[in-house]
Amino acid sequence: MARPTIADIAERAGVSKGAVSFALNGRPGVSEETRRRILAVADEMNWRPHRAARSLGNSRAGAVGLILSRPARTLGLEPFFGQVVSGLQAGLAEDGTALQLLVVEDPEAEMAAYRNWTAEKRVDGFVLLDPLIDDPRFPALEALDVPVMVLGGPLPDTSLSYSWADDSEAMHEAVDYLAALGHRHVVHVAGMPQFLHTKRRMDVLTEAKARHELAEVVSIPTDYSDSEGAVITRRVLSRRERPTAIVYDSDVMAVAGLGVALEMGVRVPQDLSILSFDDSLLARLTHPALTALTRDTQGWATEAARELLRLIADPSLTVRHPSSTPVLVPRESTAPPAGH
Amino acid sequence: MARPTIADIAERAGVSKGAVSFALNGRPGVSEETRRRILAVADEMNWRPHRAARSLGNSRAGAVGLILSRPARTLGLEPFFGQVVSGLQAGLAEDGTALQLLVVEDPEAEMAAYRNWTAEKRVDGFVLLDPLIDDPRFPALEALDVPVMVLGGPLPDTSLSYSWADDSEAMHEAVDYLAALGHRHVVHVAGMPQFLHTKRRMDVLTEAKARHELAEVVSIPTDYSDSEGAVITRRVLSRRERPTAIVYDSDVMAVAGLGVALEMGVRVPQDLSILSFDDSLLARLTHPALTALTRDTQGWATEAARELLRLIADPSLTVRHPSSTPVLVPRESTAPPAGH
DNA sequence: GGCCCGAACTTAACCGCTTTATCAATTCAA
DNA sequence: TTGAATTGATAAAGCGGTTAAGTTCGGGCC
Numbered sequence: 254m255a256r257p258t259i260a261d262i263a264e265r266a267g268v269s270k271g272a273v274s275f276a277l278n279g280r281p282g283v284s285e286e287t288r289r290r291i292l293a294v295a296d297e298m299n300w301r302p303h304r305a306a307r308s309l310g311n312s313r314a315g316a317v318g319l320i321l322s323r324p325a326r327t328l329g330l331e332p333f334f335g336q337v338v339s340g341l342q343a344g345l346a347e348d349g350t351a352l353q354l355l356v357v358e359d360p361e362a363e364m365a366a367y368r369n370w371t372a373e374k375r376v377d378g379f380v381l382l383d384p385l386i387d388d389p390r391f392p393a394l395e396a397l398d399v400p401v402m403v404l405g406g407p408l409p410d411t412s413l414s415y416s417w418a419d420d421s422e423a424m425h426e427a428v429d430y431l432a433a434l435g436h437r438h439v440v441h442v443a444g445m446p447q448f449l450h451t452k453r454r455m456d457v458l459t460e461a462k463a464r465h466e467l468a469e470v471v472s473i474p475t476d477y478s479d480s481e482g483a484v485i486t487r488r489v490l491s492r493r494e495r496p497t498a499i500v501y502d503s504d505v506m507a508v509a510g511l512g513v514a515l516e517m518g519v520r521v522p523q524d525l526s527i528l529s530f531d532d533s534l535l536a537r538l539t540h541p542a543l544t545a546l547t548r549d550t551q552g553w554a555t556e557a558a559r560e561l562l563r564l565i566a567d568p569s570l571t572v573r574h575p576s577s578t579p580v581l582v583p584r585e586s587t588a589p590p591a592g593h
Numbered sequence: 594m595a596r597p598t599i600a601d602i603a604e605r606a607g608v609s610k611g612a613v614s615f616a617l618n619g620r621p622g623v624s625e626e627t628r629r630r631i632l633a634v635a636d637e638m639n640w641r642p643h644r645a646a647r648s649l650g651n652s653r654a655g656a657v658g659l660i661l662s663r664p665a666r667t668l669g670l671e672p673f674f675g676q677v678v679s680g681l682q683a684g685l686a687e688d689g690t691a692l693q694l695l696v697v698e699d700p701e702a703e704m705a706a707y708r709n710w711t712a713e714k715r716v717d718g719f720v721l722l723d724p725l726i727d728d729p730r731f732p733a734l735e736a737l738d739v740p741v742m743v744l745g746g747p748l749p750d751t752s753l754s755y756s757w758a759d760d761s762e763a764m765h766e767a768v769d770y771l772a773a774l775g776h777r778h779v780v781h782v783a784g785m786p787q788f789l790h791t792k793r794r795m796d797v798l799t800e801a802k803a804r805h806e807l808a809e810v811v812s813i814p815t816d817y818s819d820s821e822g823a824v825i826t827r828r829v830l831s832r833r834e835r836p837t838a839i840v841y842d843s844d845v846m847a848v849a850g851l852g853v854a855l856e857m858g859v860r861v862p863q864d865l866s867i868l869s870f871d872d873s874l875l876a877r878l879t880h881p882a883l884t885a886l887t888r889d890t891q892g893w894a895t896e897a898a899r900e901l902l903r904l905i906a907d908p909s910l911t912v913r914h915p916s917s918t919p920v921l922v923p924r925e926s927t928a929p930p931a932g933h
Numbered sequence: 934g935g936c937c938c939g940a941a942c943t944t945a946a947c948c949g950c951t952t953t954a955t956c957a958a959t960t961c962a963a
Numbered sequence: 964t965t966g967a968a969t970t971g972a973t974a975a976a977g978c979g980g981t982t983a984a985g986t987t988c989g990g991g992c993c
Contacts, residue, residue, distance in 0.1 A: 271952080305654065336666075534819060646980040652981095
């Protein structure tokens with residue numbers, strides 16, 4: 254038989270379409286007995302609501318969008334994205350909401366997608382990744398007046414909701430640890446400087462310099478690529494006065510850096526300590542395994558998804574959701590500097 | 594102003610809703626001049642079609658589903674998924690079609706999702722990953738009578754469409770290469786034996802044994818995890834008669850295996866050659882970098898997505914799409930065996 | 934001039950579900 | 964006992980498009 258509709262159910266149960274709709278959505282207007290009967294019929298006929306019809310009726314798309322403007326290949330490279338996607342998806346699935354993914358080449362296309370998807374009522378809200386300093390997406394999305402959950406923060410000067418892990422705190426932990434081991438020359442191979450969390454980490458570092466009386470602390474921005482990670486590492490390890498520890502903003506760069514150290518005959522951790530600000534299988538598979546700041550990215554994304562659903566249900570809300578701070582997991586790549 | 598509808602455009606342009614619809618969809622029924630006028634008005638009013646309304650009208654969901662039943666964390670670990678997702682997305686985007694992603698815990702949930710999404714007309718078709726031997730999903734999906742594109746194959750006994758890369762050919766290339774280098778004892782750390790491509794690779798290996806007069810060729814199935822990869826490697830390297838080469842079905846296992854070799858003082862490639870059947874950043878970042886069979890997963894997925902769109906447009910089609918065979922990329926992890 | 938035809942539009946039904954207005958039958962307060 | 968409020972249900976109007984079935988009209992043909 255063709256797909257059954259509520260009209261079929263109504264006929265079979267001997268009631269009106271309206272009654273069926275009320276019954277199926279658990280709202281008042283039908284007696285308990287009728288409701289049960291309708292539900293039974295619907296079940297028997299194997300009925301499922303037609304997505305588009307429902308959306309058209311109640312003006313809910315039943316989907317949220319995630320638009321990424323990194324080059325497409327990054328998706329496969331950085332474990333982070335997979336974690337985020339599956340985490341979001343898990344949170345949304347609890348509600349039957351779908352995740353719509355789009356990978357675009359540049360920020361303009363990203364903005365256009367926000368506008369289009371909103372105008373098309375294709376999604377009920379968006380998840381934003383990698384908040385920037387003075388992020389142009391924020392005012393644009395505020396203007397669109399659509400529920401948005403940013404993964405990252407805290408964000409100054411915006412009415413958008415966000416879910417944030419305390420990167421500063423984590424960076425503090427990392428630097429404190431290295432300082433405690435006795436390191437005085439630390440290089441930070443950072444991510445892209447326009448990212449808010451990059452800036453935050455850099456700030457912590459410069460501040461830590463004074464606090465711990467470190468001799469040298471430099472943050473060097475990169476594009477997160479393994480090649481830049483390698484290049485920078487090669488450069489700093491070629492200097493007369495080498496750092497005794499390097500903190501990498503991503504595990505991909507950390508692994509690339511480790512490779513350079515090996516290639517240059519710099520022993521890890523005896524001559525050089527390596528700490529990755531991002532954990533994943535990658536960091537665990539290397540030899541030595543990398544000390545890293547680890548966090549439950551997937552869980553974070555799941556929580557954020559739930560918050561976004563709340564936001565969609567009640568757009569007057571503004572969510573500032575704190576998620577757990579990354580935790581330092583010491584492995585084999587960190588040790589006191591030589592002669593300490 | 595509130596979201597404009599075609600009724601608004603119709604009024605403003607002084608025509609009927611129908612004419613507007615014809616004009617916007619580029620179908621006959623309006624003169625070129627009227628069309629231009631309508632388009633201009635639509636553009637001026639910043640009109641975008643309402644997704645749900647359009648779906649309801651033309652009974653196209655405008656989305657395809659990808660349902661994965663691997664544990665959610667795998668998504669972040671295996672670069673493969675990210676590649677596939679972004680590749681599919683790229684192919685679908687050309688058409689404005691969305692990708693709906695679902696990660697479930699078990700095959701039952703996967704099957705249920707196929708049924709539900711089809712019944713809800715939530716998607717117009719599905720992409721299937723990792724075809725199994727006697728895959729129960731195939732008959733179920735055939736019964737649902739919904740367009741499906743399988744990534745993998747060739748598939749015997751099914752009317753479903755598929756896009757396949759010649760794994761056997763690739764495996765041949767790999768074994769021929771190792772044999773040419775002089776290896777006679779080869780171990781294959783395989784993937785899950787129920788996967789069709791695993792079986793295919795294993796078959797090639799046993800066949801190659803005779804052809805190249807190899808002394809030893811074993812395929813050992815695993816669950817693709819780094820830990821199993823490490824365990825198996827440790828086991829075979831602990832034997833009196835060690836293999837001189839190991840072929841891994843995934844880069845994650847290969848890297849784990851490399852770690853074990855280092856840990857046991859087995860030099861790569863002098864004492865042991867390592868070849869990965871999967872390429873990614875991972876394989877390139879290690880030291881030595883891993884010789885691997887590489888392929889354009891993303892491009893493959895993009896092509897598959899296009900084929901699926903064709904299939905949706907014309908469900909009478911059956912697509913058997915050959916994609917490019919993986920190519921061997923020699924790096925530093927393979928060499929002739931000692932004493933050769 | 935009458936007839937037929939295709940082009941250019943309009944009308945209105947329809948897709949499947951939600952929701953509002955309406956109504957009949959009860960129940961309840963006075 | 965009567966009028967008002969409540970309950971359980973119906974009919975019908977959307978939601979924003981698509982599309983089948985008309986309607987007009989100008990022009991070619993005999």
